[in-house]
Amino acid sequence: MRKGWTLRRQGYTVLLTAALLCIMAIVSLTQAVSRDLDLLESANSDNVQWTLSQAEVEYLSFERSLDHALAARSVSRDQIQRGFDIFYSRITTLETGSLYKDLRNTAEFNQALANIRVFLDGNVDLIDRLDSATEAEMLQLETDAEALSNDVRHLSTSGLYYFAKLSDNQRESISVSLMRLAFVTTSLIAALGLLAYYSHWMGQQTERSKRELEAAYTRLNTVVNASLDAVIVSDYQGRVLDFNKAAEKIFGYSLDQVLGLPLADFLIPPDLRNRHREGIARMNLTGETRVVGHGRIELRAMRANEEVFPCELALESAGSGKDRIVIGFLRDITSVKAAEQELVEARDHALAGEKAKADFLAVMTHEIRTPLNGVLGNLSLLEGTKLNDRQTRFAQNMQISARQLMAHVDAVLDIARYEAGKHSVRRAPTDLGAMLQDIVASQSGYAAANRNTLSSRWEGEPPGWVMADAAQVQQVLLNLVGNAIKFTHGGQITLEAECLDAPAPQTARIEFRVIDTGIGIAEADQARIFNDFQTVDASYQRSAGGTGLGLGIVQRLVHGMGGELGVESEPGEGSVFWVRLDFAQTAEPETRVAYDSVRSGSRSLQVLAVEDNEINLQILQEHLALLGHTVSVAHNGQEGVDAAAATRFDAIFMDISMPVMDGLEAARRIRAGGGASHDVPIIALSANVLPEMRERITQAGMTGFVGKPYQQQDLLNVLDPLSEDAPANPASNSPQPGVLSELQDRFERETDELLDWLETLPEDHAEIAARSHMVAGSAAAFGNLDLRNGLIRLEQAAEQRAERAVLERHIAEVRQIWSDA
Amino acid sequence: MSLLRAGMRAMMIVATVLGLTSAPLLAEMAQPSGNVILTVTGKIGETNAEGAARFDLEMLQDLPATQIRTTTIWTTGEKTFVGVSLDTFLKAIDAQGSHLRATAINDYAVEIPVTDAAPGGPIIAYLQNGEEMSVRNKGPLWIVYPYDSSSDFRTEVIYSRSIWQLDRIVVHD
Numbered sequence: 002m003r004k005g006w007t008l009r010r011q012g013y014t015v016l017l018t019a020a021l022l023c024i025m026a027i028v029s030l031t032q033a034v035s036r037d038l039d040l041l042e043s044a045n046s047d048n049v050q051w052t053l054s055q056a057e058v059e060y061l062s063f064e065r066s067l068d069h070a071l072a073a074r075s076v077s078r079d080q081i082q083r084g085f086d087i088f089y090s091r092i093t094t095l096e097t098g099s100l101y102k103d104l105r106n107t108a109e110f111n112q113a114l115a116n117i118r119v120f121l122d123g124n125v126d127l128i129d130r131l132d133s134a135t136e137a138e139m140l141q142l143e144t145d146a147e148a149l150s151n152d153v154r155h156l157s158t159s160g161l162y163y164f165a166k167l168s169d170n171q172r173e174s175i176s177v178s179l180m181r182l183a184f185v186t187t188s189l190i191a192a193l194g195l196l197a198y199y200s201h202w203m204g205q206q207t208e209r210s211k212r213e214l215e216a217a218y219t220r221l222n223t224v225v226n227a228s229l230d231a232v233i234v235s236d237y238q239g240r241v242l243d244f245n246k247a248a249e250k251i252f253g254y255s256l257d258q259v260l261g262l263p264l265a266d267f268l269i270p271p272d273l274r275n276r277h278r279e280g281i282a283r284m285n286l287t288g289e290t291r292v293v294g295h296g297r298i299e300l301r302a303m304r305a306n307e308e309v310f311p312c313e314l315a316l317e318s319a320g321s322g323k324d325r326i327v328i329g330f331l332r333d334i335t336s337v338k339a340a341e342q343e344l345v346e347a348r349d350h351a352l353a354g355e356k357a358k359a360d361f362l363a364v365m366t367h368e369i370r371t372p373l374n375g376v377l378g379n380l381s382l383l384e385g386t387k388l389n390d391r392q393t394r395f396a397q398n399m400q401i402s403a404r405q406l407m408a409h410v411d412a413v414l415d416i417a418r419y420e421a422g423k424h425s426v427r428r429a430p431t432d433l434g435a436m437l438q439d440i441v442a443s444q445s446g447y448a449a450a451n452r453n454t455l456s457s458r459w460e461g462e463p464p465g466w467v468m469a470d471a472a473q474v475q476q477v478l479l480n481l482v483g484n485a486i487k488f489t490h491g492g493q494i495t496l497e498a499e500c501l502d503a504p505a506p507q508t509a510r511i512e513f514r515v516i517d518t519g520i521g522i523a524e525a526d527q528a529r530i531f532n533d534f535q536t537v538d539a540s541y542q543r544s545a546g547g548t549g550l551g552l553g554i555v556q557r558l559v560h561g562m563g564g565e566l567g568v569e570s571e572p573g574e575g576s577v578f579w580v581r582l583d584f585a586q587t588a589e590p591e592t593r594v595a596y597d598s599v600r601s602g603s604r605s606l607q608v609l610a611v612e613d614n615e616i617n618l619q620i621l622q623e624h625l626a627l628l629g630h631t632v633s634v635a636h637n638g639q640e641g642v643d644a645a646a647a648t649r650f651d652a653i654f655m656d657i658s659m660p661v662m663d664g665l666e667a668a669r670r671i672r673a674g675g676g677a678s679h680d681v682p683i684i685a686l687s688a689n690v691l692p693e694m695r696e697r698i699t700q701a702g703m704t705g706f707v708g709k710p711y712q713q714q715d716l717l718n719v720l721d722p723l724s725e726d727a728p729a730n731p732a733s734n735s736p737q738p739g740v741l742s743e744l745q746d747r748f749e750r751e752t753d754e755l756l757d758w759l760e761t762l763p764e765d766h767a768e769i770a771a772r773s774h775m776v777a778g779s780a781a782a783f784g785n786l787d788l789r790n791g792l793i794r795l796e797q798a799a800e801q802r803a804e805r806a807v808l809e810r811h812i813a814e815v816r817q818i819w820s821d822a
Numbered sequence: 823m824s825l826l827r828a829g830m831r832a833m834m835i836v837a838t839v840l841g842l843t844s845a846p847l848l849a850e851m852a853q854p855s856g857n858v859i860l861t862v863t864g865k866i867g868e869t870n871a872e873g874a875a876r877f878d879l880e881m882l883q884d885l886p887a888t889q890i891r892t893t894t895i896w897t898t899g900e901k902t903f904v905g906v907s908l909d910t911f912l913k914a915i916d917a918q919g920s921h922l923r924a925t926a927i928n929d930y931a932v933e934i935p936v937t938d939a940a941p942g943g944p945i946i947a948y949l950q951n952g953e954e955m956s957v958r959n960k961g962p963l964w965i966v967y968p969y970d971s972s973s974d975f976r977t978e979v980i981y982s983r984s985i986w987q988l989d990r991i992v993v994h995d
Contacts, residue, residue, distance in 0.1 A: 059928060086957035087928045090987065093958065098896040 016196045023189035030182040034175065049100065053160035056095065059088045060146075060153040067143050078131045085121075085128045092117050095156070103167070109159040113152040120149050230332045237325040239264045239281045251333045253305030270303045284318075285325075293318045293327060302331065311338045362413055369410050371688065371781055371789075374711055377403050378620070378782075381713040385627065415554050426562050430590040431469040433511065434459065437496055440475065444482050452491040453517075455482070460499035464509040467584035473558050474582065480551045481515040481578045489519030492575070504583060513580045521572040530568070531556045555580075606630045606651035606723060609678070611641035611667065612686065613659040614778035616748050617709075621654060621686070624713050628720065638662025638670075646676030652723055653678060655703065657687040657694070660771055665701040672702035684719050686711070688781060709781065748779045752788070752819060759812045762805075769808070770799035785822055791815040854878035859962050860946075864923075864993035867916025875915045879948060879962065886910050888945045892970040895981065896960075903966045905947035908939035912993075919993040924965065927957060927987040934965070934983045936993075942968065946988065960986035 063084035070081055095101050096114060104110050124142055127134055134142075225232045231248035235241055240263050244256040252268060259267065265274045284290050292298060293316040302312045313332040318325055380400045388396060437457040448455040478496065485494045497514040504510055522530060531552045559566045559580055570576035608630045612618040618634055625632045633648070635641040638655075639662045645653060653671070657664040668683050684705035685698040698706055705719045755776050763769060777792035795811040851870040856878035863874045870876055888907040893900050906914075912922075917936065925931040938944060944967045948954065955961025964986040967975040974980075 055930075062928075083927060083957065087987065089958040090960050094896045094960070097898040099893065099898065100895040 012199060016192065016199055019192045020189065020196060023185055023192050026185040027182065027189060030178060030185055034178045034182055049164050050157075050161055052091070052094070053157040056088070056091045057153050057157045059084070059091050060149065063088045064143075064146050064150070067139075067146055071139060071143055082128055082131055085124070089121050089125070092121060101160075104160055104163050107159055107163055109155055110163065113155040113159065116152040117149060117156070120145055228330075230330045233264070233268070233329040233331065235264055235327050235329070237281075237285055237323055237327075239277070239327070242326060248331070251304070251331070252302070267305075268302055270301050270309045273301065288321075290316075290318065292316050299334070310335045313337075362416070365413075368786065370407070370414075370708060372786055373403060373407055373410065374709070375781075375783070377407065378624075378711065378713070382623075412551070412554060416557070426470045426473065428468040428470050428585075430466050430587045431471040431474070432466055432589075433469065433474070433498065433584075434463045436471060436475055437478075437498060440478050440482060441496060444479070444486065447483070448486045448494060451486055451489060453486055453489050453494050455486070455494045455496070457496040457498070460497055462500060463498070464500050464511060464584070464586065466587050466589045467509055467511075468587050469582075469584050470562065473562060477555050477558050477580060478513060478515070480555045481513075481580070484551055485515050485517035485519060485576070485578070489517045489575070492518035494518075501581070507586050509584050509586055511582055511584065513582070515578045516575065517577075518575040521574050521576055522568065522570040523572050524570075527568050527570060531566075606720060607633070607649070608720075609633045609635060609641065609644055609648070609650045609653045611635040611638065611644075611653065611659070611664065612656040613637050614656070614775055614782075616744050616751075616779040616782055617656070617686075619744055620782055624711075624716055625654075627713065628717060630720070638664060638667030641667045642670045642674065642676075645671045645678040645681075646674055649677040650681055652681060652720060653683045654686055654707075655683055657685060657698070658774065664703075665697060668698075668701040668703045682719075682723060688778075745783065748776075748783055751779060752776050756812075756816055756819060759815075766799045766802050770796045773799065785818075787818045788815065788822060791818045851875065852881060854881055856880055860989055860991065862915055862917075862991045862993065864991075865917065865919040865995070866993050867918060868914065879954070882906055882946065882948055882963075885914055890945055890947070890966055890968045892966070892968050894966070894969060894984070896986075900970075902949075902951050903945065903947035903964070904949040904952075905945040905963075905966070907941065907945045908934075908943060908965065909941055911946055912936065912939050915993075917993045919995045921994055923992040923994060924983075924985045924988055925990040925992075926985050927989050930985060930987075932983050932985050938983065942971070944968075944983070957987055963988040 063081070066081045066084045070078070092114070096105070096118065101110075105114065124145065127138055127142060225243075226246045228245060228247050231251045232243070232245040233241065233248050234243035240261050241259045244254070244259055249255050254267065265277050269277050280291060284293065292314070295316075297313050297315045300312055300314050301309050302314075303309050311334050313334050315330045316327055317330075318327045320326055377400065380396055380403065383396050384393070384400070437459075441455055441457045445455050482494065482496060493516075495514075495516040497516060499512050499514075501510040501512055556566060559582070562582055564580060564582035566578065566580040568576060568578050608625050610618060610621050610625065610632050612621060612634070613636055618636070622632045622634065630651075633644060633650070635644045637659045641653065641655060641664075642662070644650075655664040655668055659667075662670075664685060664687075668685075671679055671683065673679075682704040683702065684707055685703045686707050686709055687694055687698070688709040695706060707715045707719060755772055758772070759769070773792045773796040777789045777796065780786070780789035780792060791811065791814050795808065795815055798807050798811050851868045853870050854876050858876045858878055860877040860882070861874050862877075866875055868875055882905070885906040887904050888910070890903045890905075891900060892903070920936050922934040922936065923931060924934055934944075944965050947964045947966045948962060950959065950961075950964075955964060965984055965988060967980050967984055969975045969980070
């Protein structure tokens with residue numbers, strides 16, 4: 002486009018230059034011709050021929066007057082004299098006139114003139130004294146004059162010839178000039194013709210460009226009008242220049258209505274108008290744009306019916322100064338926004354649902370565990386009392402049911418824990434071979450109950466010692482083996498392991514396979530069995546028992562350890578569950594780390610119990626005594642730290658929430674202090690069984706955890722690994738029947754005292770919180786959860802320094818619960 | 823190109839010897855005392871003979887004189903001519919026609935339109951280079967135009983009107 006333009010311009014320049022040169026040539030030639038014509042006009046000739054012939058006429062007139070005088074035909078001498086003078090004058094003119102200068106250069110003319118001059122000079126005296134002239138002199142004059150006739154004749158003829166030639170030359174010169182003029186004029190006409198042709202061609206080009214532009218414009222217009230987005234073009238002051246169909250539809254104005262109107266007056270919501278005007282002023286003043294050319298932004302716009310709606314807007318500008326136009330592309334995103342809002346709400350709902358589910362799981366399991374532990378704790382204690390056979394059987398049945406329930410709750414808790422992503426993998430040197438053997442050993446009895454045989458074997462060489470989270474690997478395998486046993490009757494279960502090709506040096510990729518000859522799983526069901534709460538057959542679930550969470554937990558554990566698992570099964574033939582895990586290989590440690598296995602031997606241990614709640618402390622003391630251990634007590638963290646520094650214990654049980662110093666701080670101090678018991682196991686006792694608390698406990702340096710309320714078995718589980726010899730039979734130690742009723746009485750008394758005290762409207766928030774907490778602990782131990790929860794709410798309100806009215810409401814609530822109980 | 827402006831550019835020097843006044847130059851036209859060298863007839867208001875105004879050299883010299891310095895095509899070199907400007911002369915005889923028929927001693931005759939008689943225009947010269955002119959030297963009277971002052975005076979027509987040895991003028995329409 003630009004190049005063509007330049008070429009065209011160059012063409013014009015060349016042609017114009019040519020035309021200009023022609024015009025200059027014509028002007029110059031015209032001047033030449035004009036000069037020639039001037040020469041003709043100036044007529045230096047003064048009718049030269051006439052003058053020359055007049056010389057002859059005057060000569061003849063003079064001569065005749067002489068003749069007449071001689072013939073005495075009454076011619077006056079004056080007449081002769083005048084004829085001579087006139088002839089003389091004529092000759093002088095020919096001799097001196099500039100007009101005859103060139104003529105005088107011709108020999109013939111000059112000679113003739115010279116001869117005449119001789120005659121004139123020779124006779125001028127005679128003419129002047131003519132009256133006294135003699136006859137002879139007159140005759141001589143006549144003779145001389147006659148002799149002159151040839152010269153006078155020559156004068157005129159040579160002059161005629163000369164001037165004819167001169168005239169020819171002049172004509173020729175004019176002819177040449179005219180020829181030149183004609184040539185240049187022709188050239189000019191040719192140049193003008195070319196120019197005309199060129200202009201015509203240019204005109205055609207322009208016409209074609211125009212048509213192309215029109216076509217492009219039409220196309221663009223079609224595109225703009227077909228656009229689903231509103232396209233609005235405005236000038237540098239924000240006045241509408243164009244408004245496409247989509248814009249008309251979105252805004253409800255027609256192009257005719259808005260053409261030339263400032264955008265601020267109708268498209269922009271009133272609250273944004275000032276900003277818009279400022280933006281335009283800024284753009285025109287400084288050229289700075291904050292929206293134009295900055296991509297899509299979201300704004301609000303206003304329709305004809307004054308409805309303000311959200312829109313997505315992109316502005317671009319073209320040109321500058323007063324030629325600047327701004328093109329706006331605008332999309333009505335009302336529906337998008339609505340959909341977005343819906344999505345956000347849906348997501349929020351989903352998230353809230355998820356959270357509610359997690360909260361529900363955590364709270365419910367907690368709320369279930371707490372009373373369940375109460376049941377189990379009391380059952381343990383009940384078994385220690387004197388019972389008849391039926392009572393013993395009932396108690397045992399109750400215990401079996403309660404334990405099963407507890408297992409389910411724990412499974413749900415595990416899920417919650419994994420879901421929260423809080424569990425971590427803690428690797429330690431592990432002997433996988435020994436682990437397999439232990440699993441077979443521990444599950445053999447269970448397998449036998451279903452008339453199954455259980456065995457384990459290594460396909461190829463075992464890998465030796467590896468870094469593994471033994472507890473997690475064991476749980477995975479135990480779950481799978483447990484499942485296999487559950488769904489196999491009178492069959493065979495094989496726990497098989499194999500080293501696959503290692504993915505990297507110093508690592509081992511182990512595939513564990515649990516192979517059974519059980520009922521198998523239909524292909525259609527294989528994918529969903531790893532989902533939570535999924536069992537293949539709801540009816541079977543009842544006979545086999547189980548929450549349907551087992552494989553979900555397995556899957557989470559395996560994925561948590563970076564492994565994979567799968568199943569291959571044929572209904573009626575059996576199933577193979579396989580798990581692939583990568584481990585780093587390691588050397589055999591000097592001392593073997595015990596993994597969680599059920600052991601049954603124990604010796605009497607020195608145990609420190611740190612617990613602020615008197616009732617809880619007594620229950621703990623009772624249980625530990627029943628297990629054959631010696632118990633020392635401390636009533637808060639500080640006492641615990643002091644005791645641990647002074648005495649070497651085998652284990653320390655530490656409550657978490659205590660006055661003066663909480664359990665976490667105490668554990669940290671014991672570990673850091675270097676006292677007598679700085680390195681002994683510290684087992685946390687807490688009602689908070691959520692994963693966060695576990696982490697905090699671990700961070701404080703504690704080695705174990707027992708959730709409150711607990712069963713005797715829980716204590717046994719944590720203490721057993723510590724007592725290697727001196728087998729003990731906890732069941733043989735009879736509990737003291739009076740102790741519990743004594744504790745119950747004390748709990749009731751404490752509660753009454755608290756309520757009485759609260760009646761006095763105490764001001765001390767801290768004390769309200771502390772005493773409420775104390776009784777809440779006891780309430781939990783005795784299974785009065787309503788009371789416990791009511792007291793916890795009171796405690797929290799007091800801690801938050803709630804207003805009196807709030808506290809009173811909580812107190813009234815607690816009182817109501819207590820009176821209902 | 824106006825004659826006036828052309829005149830200003832030329833080498834011609836116009837010298838007004840006497841003031842050019844519009845008052846009658848001759849209260850009663852005098853009679854010639856010397857040889858009559860010019861006779862004017864036709865439509866004239868001033869006469870000193872029967873239907874004619876006759877001039878000798880002295881009478882012409884009594885009229886306001888004008889000088890022209892110019893070359894001519896009939897002479898060599900620049901000449902100074904002194905005479906009565908045709909304009910002045912026609913006013914002096916109260917010429918009323920539109921044309922002059924001027925005739926020379928040798929009977930050469932030419933028509934001169936009165937419009938030629940303008941200030942800066944032709945004169946009836948009686949002195950050439952300060953001397954009276956003989957018949958042999960195109961005298962005694964010669965109508966001379968200021969040829970050098972303008973190309974307008976260098977035309978065939980003007981040359982033909984430059985009559986020498988002038989002795990008669992008839993004023994007519």
